[in-house]
Amino acid sequence: MKDKSLVRRITGHRLFMPLVCLAIVLLANLLRQPDFFKITVKDGTLYGYVIDVINRGSELVILAVGMTLVVSSSAGTDISVGAIMAVAAAICCFILSGGQVSVNEYANPYVLGVVIALVLGAICGAWNGFLVAKLRIQPMVATLILFTAGRGIAQLITNGQITYIRVPEYKVLGGSISGLPLPVPFFVSLAVVILAYILLKRTSLGLYIEAVGINPKASRLVGIKSSLIIFLTYAFCGLCAGIAGLVASSRIYSADANNVGLNMELDAILAVALGGNSLGGGKFFLMGSVIGAYTIQALTTTLYAMGVSADQIPVYKAIVVVIIVSLQSEELRKWFKKKFATKKVVESEVA
Template sequence: MTRFKKITGYGLFLPILCFILVLLINVIKTPSFFEISIKNGVLYGYIIDVINRASELVILAVGMTLVVASSGGTDISVGAVMSVAAAICCFILSGGQQTTNSYQNPYLLGALVAIIIGIICGCWNGFLVAKMKIQPMVATLILFTAGRGIAQLITKGQITYIRVDSYKLLGGNIQGIPLPTTIFVVIIVVVLANLILKKTALGLYIQSVGINARASRVVGLKSAQIIFLTYAFCGLCAGIAGLMASSRIYSADANNIGLNMELDAILAVALGGNSLSGGKFSILGSVIGAYTIQALTTTLYAMSVSADQLPVYKAIVVVIIVSLQSKEFNKIVINIKDKLVSYKERKKVA
């Protein structure tokens, strides 16, 4: 039973297995999937594209993992927060002009304000969940609904263009370095998150609150404050992801930046072997889950599945993964295992 819980719960066996299966399907569908070429000093290939395109999702999955671990709920507003962050950054850099080639303000100022806005959005969600005791799905539904409207107000319903080379660096390539900049951003975020959670007591506190918030309060932990911090961190991750997505297209597209990425982030957490009811978690598992999602997306596109149909297939995967992690499924597998053991014992006696 312990071994089974480790596999289906928060171990890395299931995430790695899913990732390998998706890669095998890609290799069968596209034999040149692992081929890498260099053009103009930049690496190209299917696998490079998967790693690059998954960057925003990986960062969102890191933040979502902590939210799920601490509150047993999800933040469905991360896609909308990405849109708001991108809109406010481009609005500042364009000096309020919705369609522009100008660059009137320093990039660092716009990026800093965008990240702060992301944190504020996360704090708002954390306040509703931790302080007001509103169910996470309902609390984050507010920004999920209003976030893109706010982004539309900022950009006045138009796409704000920033056609300046320095703005393209975060979502593009640094000259002389063959790998996309987004990969290095992901490494920094994941490493820092792991260091903070492993080298301090915060990781243990998050697990304790997620397992039993009431018992954590009894032993002196400030459960509400810990949950609040995880939502604020999730907002920070959404702000960074929004900047990366905006940098890819050199603009703020309020309608499309971060669209449906909340489902992908939740799915990445589930595929990462994390319990969606809270408690123990694995950042590495969520990272593997995010890359699995992107590889799955690449596979579905190769199979001529349209973008409108993708969420349906991903939702089916969510149902399967959640079912595999459920207590009832655990009981069924354990019962089957016990019956097989007893059958073998009776056969030996006979």
């Protein structure tokens, strides 16, 4: 009986299915590439397929953190985060280049470009929050505005050109530093996750977000300002998108308004869903979203390694995601249990 109880507790844990899904994707990689988990060390830095997944998934982890809070508080999604990434990258490169197409040294202090990019990202998120919380516009419709206009704004900032920052220090945020075991983007995403965890678990903010997501009217009756909570989650999501945009820009040492953050809003939403979070709002699980983000990145890395072209990847990814989400569906589990119970009853009657 104790063994059954232990199994129930393990399989009933919210992290169980996200971890199982991640394990399945990693196992598929191992079967395809026997040395998938092989890690080498060079100049104190780790290299390997797994390290590449951790590195490349950093931006998605950052976006998933912000998206989790948005989904929990408003029962909606922010589909503009990819465009906000492009805007943040554009304004940062524009300031650092002084409006030039390509520079070999900063025209303005690096800190100034980063701060303004993050502030602009938060402002974009605050705009979405204002539309959703104050004007009560449906989240997908509200964020569709920046989803459509965001890349155009980024193009206006950079005058429709790709702005290159050919300064070695600019590549650090999206690259590696000798002596650090893992790439810098991983530590940036880790810092965002830790910051979010502290804000949500060490203060009442996490409880407020869940309460508003479950029942905003009841939350107002007990003194919680529902509109303010929703507004803050969207602003924080915009800030996360700004951070992810800076990392993505640093990887390519430029601002490419057409490609930075392209389609990443969809992966962020999928990461939240794969993490076992309900898209209907309410209770959330931050670590589940992080695991979901790495699952998506591992899947993407696998498809690229298999030689699947970039335009075909969404098709294969959609098929796998449908299977994974179905495995986590409570209704599907109930259906299987009901069918299994019916089969056992029939077998016992026959016996």
